[in-house]
Amino acid sequence: MMKRILILCSAAALLAGCHIYKPYSRSDVQTDGLYGQDVPADDTSSIASLPWTELFTDVQLQPLIREGLANNTDLGIARLRVKEAEATLQSSRLAYLPSLSLNPQGQLSSYDGAKTDKTYHIAASAAWEVDLFGKLTNAKRGAKAALEQSEAYRQAVQTQLIATIANSYYNLLTLDRQLDISSRTAESWAEVLRTYEAKLQVGEATEAAVAQARASKLSVEASVLTLQKQIRAQENSLSILLGRVPGSIERTTLDGQRFPDTLAVGVPLQLLGRRPDVRQAEAALAQAFYNTNAARSAFYPSITLSGSAGWTNNNGAAIVNPGNWLLSAIGSLTQSLFNRGQNITNLRIAKARQEEALLSFRQSLLKAGCEVNDALMQWQTANSRLKIIAEQVTSLRTAVDNTQQLMEFSNSASYLEVLTARQALLQAELTETNDRFDQIQGIINLYHSLGGGAE
Structure with a gap:
């Protein structure tokens, strides 16, 4: 991790010499x-x-x-x-600042008269573009x-x-x-x-x-x-x-x-x-x-860090059940080619x-x-x-x-x-x-x- 940070800092210093950060x-x-x-x-x-x-x-x-x-x-x-x-x-x-959003979801499903399944996701997500x-x-x-x-x-x-x-x-x-x-x-x-x-x-x-x-x-x-x-x-x-x-x-x-x-x-x-x-x-x-x-x-490419955290009961537990933790983290680098x-x-x-x-x-x-x-x-x-x-x-x-x-x-x-x-x-x-x-x-x-x- 430290090596990556040093690489990013060096790249930023080089880019500053290319007038991108010049005031x-x-x-x-x-x-x-x-x-x-x-x-x-x-x-x-x-x-x-x-x-x-x-x-x-x-x-x-x-x-x-x-x-x-x-x-x-x-x-x-x-x-x-x-x-x-x-x-x-x-x-x-x-x-x-990172953008924050709350994304609650609930679902009721039943197939061919079977017992109704109840699932939910209560999650918050954040995305931050690295400048x-x-x-x-x-x-x-x-x-x-x-x-x-x-x-x-x-x-x-x-x-x-x-x-x-x-x-x-x-x-x-x-x-x-x-x-x-x-x-x-x-x-x-x-x-x-x-x-x-x-x-x-x-x-x-x-x-x-x-x-x-x-x-x-x-x-x-x-x-x-x-x-x-x-x-x-x-x-x-x-x-x-x-x-x-x-x-x-x-x-x-x-x-x-x-x-x-x-x-x-x-x-x-x-x-x-x-x-x-x-x-x-x-x-x-x-x-x-x-x-x-x-x-x-x-x-130059855009670098975005994003992640989400919350609860879910993917296995069909009752709604009142707090369910299990749902965690995710994503890092993306976007570079247009055309x-x-x-x-x-x-x-x-x-x-x-x-x-x-x-x-x-x-x-x-x-x-x-x-x-x-x-x-x-x-x-x-x-x-x-x-x-x-x-x-x-x-x-x-x-x-x-x-x-x-x-x-x-x-x-x-x-x-x-x-x-x-x-x-x-x-x-x-x-x-x-x-x-x-x-x-x-x-x-x-x-x-x-x-x-x-x-x-």
Whole structure:
């Protein structure tokens, strides 16, 4: 017996060198320069390490995010997938244990009117597959990788949900701001129109000036209606994300938002452990690796130990008689002889899928680096534009005030100058609002692209 055990242990050691028992290890990946710009190698601080409650401090936004995390259907489905993967992993662990069954049998028989014979068997049986060739081990490791993949997917859905809710909320604030600007502009044009109509009565203005002022007023009023429609549509869209019926959304104002002046991104290598979709792709690669090992295991035989024990009265004793012991033990080795070609094909498929998973993993890392770079550029560009547009708005407000005064008191400014100044101011204020939203959106995108909000 000892000799057989030594032989089996030696065989297992040899097979481990044939990759059947080899665990997954990450292949070399290149992360240098992944962000498209120089990042200090020792600067590991990142805004992704901040809880979302510390980045999104708006008192109306935080309850919305919590509501979305609790009620969003996509996130709920992702959580259920995690539970399914946990059950699958538990099942693969139980496969190491022997299967037990109870097989009671009773029989009554009589031939040609003879006395009835009563026999019974009360036996329990067990079967245990010896995992000598890594079949069960690779199945368990693959199930664990699948669980990690499902958990990473849940986190990816969560980070996307937080970013989408925040983005939708700040878009609402932007639309509110644009509606306020347009409404005030419409009121201003109404005042200008009244002034021109009064001047027309005394011969100080022309019909063309009055018509142009009225057209400008109507144009702004039309844009107000468009903005109101966009606000309602955005509220409805956000309500769906929150898992509630469409309705109004309580919110603050765009001017009251505060964010960090500087944003740290850390080093690209951190994306491997922090970004959920990258971890999901690597978990898929690990699962494919173990599937390949399992395909290799199919070339080796299956060893099963089984046995049974119980009582029987084969000689026709009474049912109440405990009968005699019935014991059996069987060891079986099964090796398929005619499906080697199929096993070779399955191994080729598994290897191809593993290579595919490796390419997907590398692509997910490149995509992550690209998104970080885009978000950084979006935030930096918006910051620079805001400084320029703020000066432009200040200058245009001065120009509007001056032309308005010249028109009202000295008639030295034409209606065309007033029209041009007001339209330029309206466009500049709307552009400033868009740039402010672009700046906030850059922060949201950067936080999401770095893997923030996963926990």
